[in-house]
Amino acid sequence: MGLKQKLHTLKEKYKGTKMAPAFNALHTFLYLPNETTHNGTHIKAADDLKRTMNIVILALVPCLIFGIFNAGYQHYSAIDETLRQAPLANFFTWDNFIMGCWTVLPLVLVSYGVGLLIEFIFAVIKGHEVEEGYLVTGMLVPLIVPIDIPLWMLAVAVAFGVVIGKEVFGGTGMNILNPALTIRAFLFFAYPTWMSGDKVWVHGAVDRQKEILAGANVDAISGETILGSYAQNTTSIAYDYWDMFWGFIPGSVGETSKLLIIVGALILIFTKIGSWRIIFSTLIGALTMGLIFNGVVSAGWIGESSKFFGLMNVPFWQHLIIGSILFGAVYMATDPVTASQTNKGKWIYGFLIGFISILIRVFNPAYPEGVFLAILLMNVFAPTIDHYVIEGNIKKRAKRLKAKTA
Amino acid sequence: MGLLSKKDRKLILDPLADDNPITIQVLGICSALAITAQLKPSIVMAISVLFVMGVGNVVISLMRNIIPSKIRIIVQLIVVATLVIIVDQVLKAFAYELSKELSVFIGLIITNCIIMGRFEAFALGNGPWKSFLDGIGNAAGYGVILIIVGFFRELLGSGTLFGFKVLGDSVEKTGLYAIGYENNGFMVLPPMALIVVGIIIWVQRSRNKALIEEN
Numbered sequence: 215m216g217l218k219q220k221l222h223t224l225k226e227k228y229k230g231t232k233m234a235p236a237f238n239a240l241h242t243f244l245y246l247p248n249e250t251t252h253n254g255t256h257i258k259a260a261d262d263l264k265r266t267m268n269i270v271i272l273a274l275v276p277c278l279i280f281g282i283f284n285a286g287y288q289h290y291s292a293i294d295e296t297l298r299q300a301p302l303a304n305f306f307t308w309d310n311f312i313m314g315c316w317t318v319l320p321l322v323l324v325s326y327g328v329g330l331l332i333e334f335i336f337a338v339i340k341g342h343e344v345e346e347g348y349l350v351t352g353m354l355v356p357l358i359v360p361i362d363i364p365l366w367m368l369a370v371a372v373a374f375g376v377v378i379g380k381e382v383f384g385g386t387g388m389n390i391l392n393p394a395l396t397i398r399a400f401l402f403f404a405y406p407t408w409m410s411g412d413k414v415w416v417h418g419a420v421d422r423q424k425e426i427l428a429g430a431n432v433d434a435i436s437g438e439t440i441l442g443s444y445a446q447n448t449t450s451i452a453y454d455y456w457d458m459f460w461g462f463i464p465g466s467v468g469e470t471s472k473l474l475i476i477v478g479a480l481i482l483i484f485t486k487i488g489s490w491r492i493i494f495s496t497l498i499g500a501l502t503m504g505l506i507f508n509g510v511v512s513a514g515w516i517g518e519s520s521k522f523f524g525l526m527n528v529p530f531w532q533h534l535i536i537g538s539i540l541f542g543a544v545y546m547a548t549d550p551v552t553a554s555q556t557n558k559g560k561w562i563y564g565f566l567i568g569f570i571s572i573l574i575r576v577f578n579p580a581y582p583e584g585v586f587l588a589i590l591l592m593n594v595f596a597p598t599i600d601h602y603v604i605e606g607n608i609k610k611r612a613k614r615l616k617a618k619t620a
Numbered sequence: 621m622g623l624l625s626k627k628d629r630k631l632i633l634d635p636l637a638d639d640n641p642i643t644i645q646v647l648g649i650c651s652a653l654a655i656t657a658q659l660k661p662s663i664v665m666a667i668s669v670l671f672v673m674g675v676g677n678v679v680i681s682l683m684r685n686i687i688p689s690k691i692r693i694i695v696q697l698i699v700v701a702t703l704v705i706i707v708d709q710v711l712k713a714f715a716y717e718l719s720k721e722l723s724v725f726i727g728l729i730i731t732n733c734i735i736m737g738r739f740e741a742f743a744l745g746n747g748p749w750k751s752f753l754d755g756i757g758n759a760a761g762y763g764v765i766l767i768i769v770g771f772f773r774e775l776l777g778s779g780t781l782f783g784f785k786v787l788g789d790s791v792e793k794t795g796l797y798a799i800g801y802e803n804n805g806f807m808v809l810p811p812m813a814l815i816v817v818g819i820i821i822w823v824q825r826s827r828n829k830a831l832i833e834e835n
Contacts, residue, residue, distance in 0.1 A: 364800055378815060404806035
């Protein structure tokens with residue numbers, strides 16, 4: 215008896231009981247169910263919710279693998295500065311991989327473990343099928359948190375994000391806010407010391423700091439992100455543009471490699487799962503805001519002593535390769551549930567995300583990044599945008615009708 | 621049977637649960653979000669509102685037949701304002717620190733919609749004794765929620781209760797903090813208070829399905 219048949223009999227056995235949705239989910243996750251529908255005409259489509267989710271996960275896997283290597287690389291190169299001389303040669307090494315697995319995989323496990331447990335509990339209580347929505351969220355979460363976030367904090371945040379961000383609205387497809395970003399926002403506001411600063415982005419930096427405070431005679435590790443350096447008006451950045459593009463820089467686990475994010479974006483656009491309208495308009499919005507700030511600087515309206523000067527002075531195109539704007543645009547803003555649904559709405563929605571992201575990035579006094587805040591904000595406004603786009607269309611057509619009949 | 625008749629008891633007990641001003645009528649939310657970061661101000665606020673509502677309802681009820689209906693809102697406002705000034709002065713005299721902490725929110729009891737709501741809905745049409753019971757019932761219902769929210773926000777947000785470090789010292793790393801626990805900074809911010817109130821509403825409605833509206 216194959217696994218499929220076993221799962222099927224197990225499912226039949228528990229049919230009608232409270233645990234039924236849990237077994238059903240396991241079964242359909244792995245295989246096509248045995249049952250066929252009995253009435254009506256149905257369209258058979260290959261890209262059901264599970265396939266859609268799986269493609270997004272597939273697009274995320276390169277980022278995850280790169281993140282694993284990068285976690286190790288950042289750790290070792292923070293201890294031994296000479297490694298940075300030749301990032302490519304020192305990047306894909308076993309040491310980095312093992313260290314990365316040791317730090318990144320627990321994040322993945324906690325994210326999926328807690329999230330899916332809550333999904334299962336809710337499915338059993340409500341008596342509906344387990345929803346697939348968490349598959350992608352669970353993969354996104356480890357990629358958007360700092361490497362050294364304590365696991366219990368992540369667990370609390372995931373529980374909060376899934377329950378308050380999604381389940382209270384009625385589960386997958388009904389949520390107003392992107393659950394992964396809700397989780398990140400929760401962490402950001404609840405435990406800010408673990409989400410910002412120059413110590414959390416490199417594994418071991420926080421522990422090292424504690425040892426130094428306890429009197430150990432070791433060098434401190436600093437893992438300042440590029441945005442963090444700019445925010446302090448540092449003009450010399452330790453990384454060149456190619457480092458930023460390839461991703462050999464400190465940052466949240468999965469958002470550093472711009473190249474692999476672009477690969478992911480191509481997968482999403484090619485399979486028509488992610489909306490290219492949103493991705494492009496987000497980038498256009500970010501560039502626009504960057505240009506405005508550059509204009510302000512070159513017009514001389516802001517002095518070099520201003521605390522915003524460092525970030526305003528960043529060349530506008532560089533905003534795309536530092537920070538998480540690209541990751542946010544590709545994987546977060548395109549979430550079909552929380553984004554705008556109309557085509558025109560998508561342009562507006564994406565543009566405003568990019569625009570506001572850079573605005574918050576420059577002006578946020580506590581934390582020089584604003585992508586997740588901008589996306590959450592626009593999530594809230596997405597239905598409003600859609601409403602006005604549809605209203606506008608109705609009005610336009612009504613007018614045309616009048617002109618024709620008159 | 622005791623002190624209160626069945627009807628009177630209903631006046632007091634209903635607002636505590638099934639007709640709670642905050643969780644069912646969704647009134648008085650602003651103050652519930654603003655001053656519940658700690659338990660002590662929550663309790664002081666609850667007591668202040670209890671006083672204002674209890675006395676205010678009686679006063680309005682006594683005057684209900686002589687208030688011209690055209691200016692009744694102004695009369696109500698004067699009654700609340702007078703009572704709130706009394707509360708404010710008492711706090712300033714005997715608990716200055718607390719009154720500074722509650723700052724403008726004591727004054728804003730005047731605009732607490734629960735109070736005006738009960739004046740309009742109950743005190744103008746009922747006798748003083750009933751109005752009194754209704755007043756303290758609603759104020760208690762308001763206070764209960766305030767105290768629950770305040771309890772969780774102070775415990776999880778600051779790790780203290782009434783200022784006592786019940787979870788250990790977060791600087792010295794004793795108690796829970798020794799094993800890596802940290803305070804949840806989000807709890808101190810007002811948005812989390814709204815979420816806590818939301819969770820209370822959720823719990824209440826899942827326990828009593830009759831409260832769920834048809835839509």
